[in-house]
Amino acid sequence: MMKVANIHKDCCATEQQHTANTQHVHNDDDGHNHGTKEPSGWLSHWPLLAALAVVVVMMVLEYGFNITFSNTVQLIIFIPAYLLAGYNVLELAFRKALRFDFFNEFFLMSVATIGAFAIGSYSEGVAVMVFYSIGEWFQDTAVNNAKRSIKALLDIRPDAVDVIRDGKILRLAPADVAIDEVIQIKPGEKVALDGELLSDKATFNTAALTGESKPDNKTKGEQVLAGMINLNQVSEVKVKAAFKDSKLSKILEMVQDATARKSQTQLFISRFAKIYTPIVFLLAILVVALPYFFVADYVFRDWLYRGLVFLVISCPCALVVSIPLGYFGGIGLASKNGILFKGSNFLDVMTRVNTIVMDKTGTLTKGVFEVQQVVSNDFDEKELILMAAAIESKSTHPIALAIVNYAGDILKDVKIENVEEISGHGLKGSVNHKVVLAGNTKLLQQFGVAYDAAIEQEADTIVVIAIDGRYVGYLTIADEIKADAKQAIADMHRLNIQTVMLSGDKQTVVNKVATLLGIDKAFGNLLPEDKVAKVEALKKEGKHLAFVGDGVNDAPVVALADAGIAMGGLGSDATIETADIVIQNDQPSKIVTAIKIGKLTRNIVWQNIALAMGVKIIVLILGAGGVATLWEAVIADVGVALLAILNAVRIQQMKL
16 A cells, blocks of 8 residues: 555664554655554554444444434534544545645545545445555554564664773763774673674674574684674673674664665566556546446446445555565565575575575685695795795685684794785785795796695695795695585575585585585686686576675675675675675575575565455456445455455564
């Protein structure tokens, strides 16, 4: 009962609300908003309830006790009831008519009910308005509940935080806390800002961010994110990001933006409603006028009544409310499962995906590397480690961090200069006035450094080191496969989805991981531009694909895919910003969950379309033929709308 474009403009902003017999928004577009402002309770709908009581009492007297009243008495009783139930609808219809906007549900209902009064069907005219307004009330409640479930899930930023300054604890707004300041979180409190844990250990509830209720144990130096809840002891955190730059703030922005990005189905229904309503008015006029030329015993009152029935049942309420509500429910269900869709259009996209392309490190593996061994080529091993750790200290890549951690505290008084990253190859720089190369074998090839070709057969990831143009050895690095990765791949295959892995790592490592997980195709030794080329080739084959990645170098491929999916925990800001879908807890199994939610949402939306259109077409035919009355019309219209809404809101209660 509203245009799709106005339903969820901003789920976390304060909106005005149009509800039956409460407060209406005089929207200048072509619909009305079901906003987030809640009525104070059912008593706030007393005018509508009073009108309903009048209708019920009059029906009981007429059909239960066979007591009837004169037309004058009926007018005296029914006109106040009609105004109580429909004042706001009439007001909106009048305002829109002043702007020459006649093709809307308010004008449609006003014409139908005033027409019923004109032909003496007073009780039916009031009943149409009463049940229409009750439908509006229920629809507003459904939309409000849907919005509230999202808002409650995400509105978790604390209003204040304890900051330690000059040995004193100050209570400040999170926005007033600077980077590198220390905040204190008591048991049961929510973390207000992203940072690094200073306490030796702490346990946090991360459900609001990841959808996982399992407590997360953190140790000193590990990352703590805004929105987590401290569970067991007072903890101190060193702030590493401003309030507006926290992952939680970005999540809130994503969800706010998501409701404005509509699916193709929603856009179609919006366009359909603009064409459908004037056609309905024209057909209603034809139902009344055309029989005059073909029916011998034409009675204007009878055919006007049929035209009014036609108008009432044709109201596209069930479609334009339940469909956006269904998509909103899908976004809400995904959020509860730690998945953020940046628009309902991506729910549709995931239903068509038949190929999942994945990065390896950080997507299928944990991205937590450890140095396994150091192999030197007639070179001092300690010096090799020092040189490798020194140059890798200028990188934030997980492999670089592993090497630095392995080296320990040996980088004091080391002079590191002119470090540059060579995309897809490694690092080049000066350490203690020596030119150091650290990366893959392609890096050595690029600079003409000879090396032992046998190292290419090494099963683990290797970082080769060259100093002053001489190959001096390598370090082997191992990464652990995520616990749910194998099951995720198996689930994708059960859905007849092809799996492809693209990695910058060497082919032997890629093959090993692909074999362990059962991935269909795996390609290694890829630069960022090579990944783009592979994805473009798959798209040319007609594949509908989603790409899943986490690194900065994955951002171009994420943008190119039909659906770009980012791992939100380990993922780089660039990739998360580019992605269409963000998985908060980095679990590959959530890819399958996202597909299931997309298909579930699509099924419910099309169930509602079939239900609404099927019932309306049947009753429209019956009404035009004089079989259905205004009672059947209003019950069918409101009943179908309520069934469609209930079908849509059940998405939020489903378990996957």
